Amino acid sequence: MPPIGEFGRPPSLPDHEGAPVVSPMYWMYELGQASLTPARAFADATRLMFQSPLNPFTTTEFGKSVAASCEVFERTTRRYGKPEWRIDRTDVNGVSTPVEVRTVWEKPFCKLLHFRRKFLRPLRETQPRVLIVAPMSGHYATLLRGTVEAFLPNHEVYVTDWVDARMVPVAMGRFDLDDYVDYVIEMLHALGGHVHVVGVCQPSVPVLAAVSVMEARHDPFVPASMILMGGPIDTRRNPTAVNTLAAEKGMDWFRNNVISKVPFPHPGFMRDVYPGFLQLTGFVSMNFERHLEAHRKLFDNLVKGDGDLVEKHREFYDEYLAVMDLTAEFYLQTVDEVFVKHALPKGELKHRDALVDPSKIRRVALMTVEGENDDISGIGQTEAAHDLCTSIPAERKVHYMQKGVGHYGVFNGSRFRAEILPRISDFIASVEAAGETSAAAE
Known part of the structure; x- marks a missing residue:
């Protein structure tokens, strides 16, 4: 989630008795x-x-x-x-199949949507389940409509549908980065394990943090793999204009x-x-x-x-x-921890006062995807996850850099469908095959 563009300072309300200054x-x-x-x-x-x-x-x-x-x-x-999502059909094995969008999990700031494909007859082979964690960075999850459409023919797709903060009453409580990580963990629990989680842009950090926390707890519902796409894991690498803004302003x-x-x-x-x-x-x-x-x-x-x-x-x-609006606590904490302090790559990020340690991740395969012309998350920022996840075997790690695409092209568009998605699908298939081989050996 980039901070913002360059703005002049608007007038602010007076600071009464130590309360935060809030602009009108x-x-x-x-x-x-x-x-x-x-x-x-x-x-x-x-x-x-x-x-x-x-x-x-x-x-x-x-x-x-x-x-x-x-x-x-x-x-x-x-x-x-x-x-609206406007996804009512998809082609599965050459057959036009109706799609029903259902809410399968819900909390005040997010709904978990299942794009359920209504088959006339069961598939011969079960297709992988994918949890796509959409960015909570200003746009609605429907920005990933093309991403969802591309995954649907060969995957069982779930997507986080974040709620506009202006639509959530104050009585429903706060929502910060710790809550975001908790939401991801709870959704993985709700799906019951054996799912592949895809973090698109901003969610890369909380997804990596959530998986790290789950591994540290020996959680049986850790995902089979995580795919991080165009995310700000380490914004010290090839910083872009939006990365440096936070450090410059404070x-x-x-x-x-x-x-x-x-x-x-x-x-x-x-x-x-x-x-x-x-x-x-x-x-x-x-x-x-x-x-x-x-x-x-x-x-x-x-x-x-x-x-x-x-x-x-x-x-x-x-x-x-x-x-959509973001809660102030989530936005400020994200800017501070990700773009100013670089807490995750420095080993200083905490979740509920406990250090987040990606080196604890052992059971989860890792794939990172970047775009050559990404002006939001520069080259190397997402790949940095490999240096943090030191306990994942090399054969279970994959990095791919797509030439000729910007930030949006990492997860949408013709090159995503033709070049990036097939590689993600192959990676997921290899993880599935390795899991089956391991289960047979046991």
Whole structure:
């Protein structure tokens, strides 16, 4: 989870009796959203008017330009809700198979979803079970829709569906990095063992910590393998711009500038959070010119009537611009432990006051995946897990670096499907085969 983009310091509330300084930016954001509601409604009505077949201007360059301008304005100023998974079928052994999404485990800040494939007849061979731990870093778990779709034909898939912190009442309690690790352990227990856990980006650290804690406890439900993808295990290696920001600013800057209370009338009213819209601002600022050009092309394609390109833009930005809030304690602890103190690679990370020791991991195979052009987690940051897991035999360790992909391409897109996923599937299959051989020997 990268910290954020570069921001100026907004005004903050006074510090009363030692209470943390909390910025009112969230309240101002809500006020801005409310004030734009009439303008968005007017723009939408105008767009419909200039797209009506009864309007003589509809087919003219002027009419198309007005309608396109209204849509671009409405899309760039709206708040995007949580996207749907939109996964209702998959192909298994060449057979189109219905998919049912079910919640199989739930706590206040997360649901564990099972993408259950409804077979007409049982498979000849049981397929591996995979727990995909989605990033809790601003976007919803649906960002991994393509990842899930790619795994489904050959795996039984479970995914963590993290809950927007502004939707969790304060009475439900805190959620920090220790809780995250506990959630992962509890989900592995709920699945009953013999599962392969995949940590995508930010979860790499808590997944590695959870497995380390389980091994130290001799937990019988440790996963068969863990696959860490584009994660910040050791951000001292090839640090990126988002890695160095935390060290440059320091924790006091983050506490005073990016933490705000959830405003009324959200269920999480008065909960301290790192707002999703700030995280989104950081994402957009990193590639501002590219996003500006994408919306200029959207306008051109709307005027030209290129429906395919327009729909691709809508699908991507409906997902990209949908963001969720993170609890302040989780965000600040993660920034401090992962990006400032580098606690895990230094052997100083603690879970519930006990040291996290990856060298305790012996029964779990390890695979790491990185992208050559990753500007979030630089090359070597995820591979660092191999140096920490010293007790895993070399033949049960695999590292793969995919050329020509950035951060998103590590877990989604054509190269993920064609080159990365087959290697992950082969790794999982080899672990399964080794487990069967070991069981037969016993």
